[in-house]
Amino acid sequence: MTEGTDREYTVADSADVSAEATIGRGSKIWHLAQVREQATLGEECIVGRGAYVGTGVSIGDRCKIQNYALVYEPARLADGVFIGPAVVLTNDTYPRAINVDGSQKSASDWEAVGVVIGRGAAIGARSVCVAPVTIGAWALVAAGAVVTRDVPDHALMAGVPARRIGWVGTTGHKLIPSETDGTLLVCPDSGETYREQGDVLVALEGE
Numbered sequence: 001m002t003e004g005t006d007r008e009y010t011v012a013d014s015a016d017v018s019a020e021a022t023i024g025r026g027s028k029i030w031h032l033a034q035v036r037e038q039a040t041l042g043e044e045c046i047v048g049r050g051a052y053v054g055t056g057v058s059i060g061d062r063c064k065i066q067n068y069a070l071v072y073e074p075a076r077l078a079d080g081v082f083i084g085p086a087v088v089l090t091n092d093t094y095p096r097a098i099n100v101d102g103s104q105k106s107a108s109d110w111e112a113v114g115v116v117i118g119r120g121a122a123i124g125a126r127s128v129c130v131a132p133v134t135i136g137a138w139a140l141v142a143a144g145a146v147v148t149r150d151v152p153d154h155a156l157m158a159g160v161p162a163r164r165i166g167w168v169g170t171t172g173h174k175l176i177p178s179e180t181d182g183t184l185l186v187c188p189d190s191g192e193t194y195r196e197q198g199d200v201l202v203a204l205e206g207e
Contacts, residue, residue, distance in 0.1 A: 015047075024061065042079065054091070066125070074114035075131075081117045084125035084143065089115040091131050118153065120170060127162075140168045154194070154201040167194065167201050175201075 008025040011017050016034040024043035029035060035053045042061035047053060051065045054073035063081045065071060071083065072091040083089075091112045098104055115129045118137030123129065125143040135141065136153035145162040156166040156174060167175045169187030175194060178184040184204070185194045193204045 021053075030067075036073070039073075048085070060119075072112075072114075072131075074112055075116070076114060077117045078119040078121075078137070080120045082122035084123055084127065086126045087123050088128045089131065090129065091115075093131065122172060138168065138170050140172055152199055152201070167196070169194070 009023045009027040011029045012031040014031045015029045017023065017029055018035060018037045018039070020037040021035045021039045023041050024045060026044040027041050029047045030049045032050045033047045035041070035047065036055040038056040039053045041059045042063065044062045045059055047065045048067035048069065050068040052070045053059065053065065054071060054075070056073045057071055057075045059077045060079035060081065062079060063077055065083045066085040068085060069083045069087040071089050074091065075089045091114055092110060093113055096105060099109055113132040115131045116134040117123070118135060118139070120137055121135050121139045123141045124145065127141050127143065127145045127147065129135065129147045133147055133150055135147065135151040136155065138153055139151045139155045139157065141147055141162060142158035145158050146160045147157060148161045151157055154167050154169070155164045156168045157163065158165050167185060169175055169190055169192045171187060171189045173187050173189040175185035176188055178186045178193065183195065185196060186192070195202050195204055
């Protein structure tokens with residue numbers, strides 16, 4: 001591993017990081033990873049072996065992009081997002097290699113659409129998020145899921161296509177009904193308390 005030119009981040013010798021990318025203090029980019037032009041990584045991020053970060057992708061602080069994940073532009077990740085191994089964030093609603101006349105498509109022949117992921121959300125290994133889609137803060141997408149619709153905050157998503165099978169707290173544990181009030185949901189790990197209001201989960205203070 002070698003330090004960045006300002007000695008504030010670390011890049012493996014075999015990684016390909018554009019000189020036009022912006023890398024935050026304390027971030028680490030591992031072997032064979034690629035970070036493209038105008039991509040922005042916040043502080044203390046980790047980009048795993050063989051991962052790809054596309055042109056202009058925006059990644060917040062303390063995110064983890066695990067091995068061989070593909071984060072295509074124009075994805076936007078908030079702080080603390082976890083992207084599991086071999087996850088794919090797509091960017092083309094109508095993918096084609098060629099135009100109708102048989103000519104090869106170029107960047108000007110299609111409009112890239114991105115995946116937006118909120119603070120603290122986690123995308124499990126080998127999941128696919130089909131753009132355009134927004135995944136809410138603290139949501140958890142199970143391994144192997146295919147997300148085709150927007151995901152609310154704290155939602156636990158699984159399946160193909162992914163559907164909500166529950167709610168999770170900020171620690172990632174599935175919420176369970178309160179023993180004292182059946183209208184409330186509680187995190188068994190942190191004790192955080194929530195109330196379900198339709199398709200929205202609301203955190204309650206002091207309960």
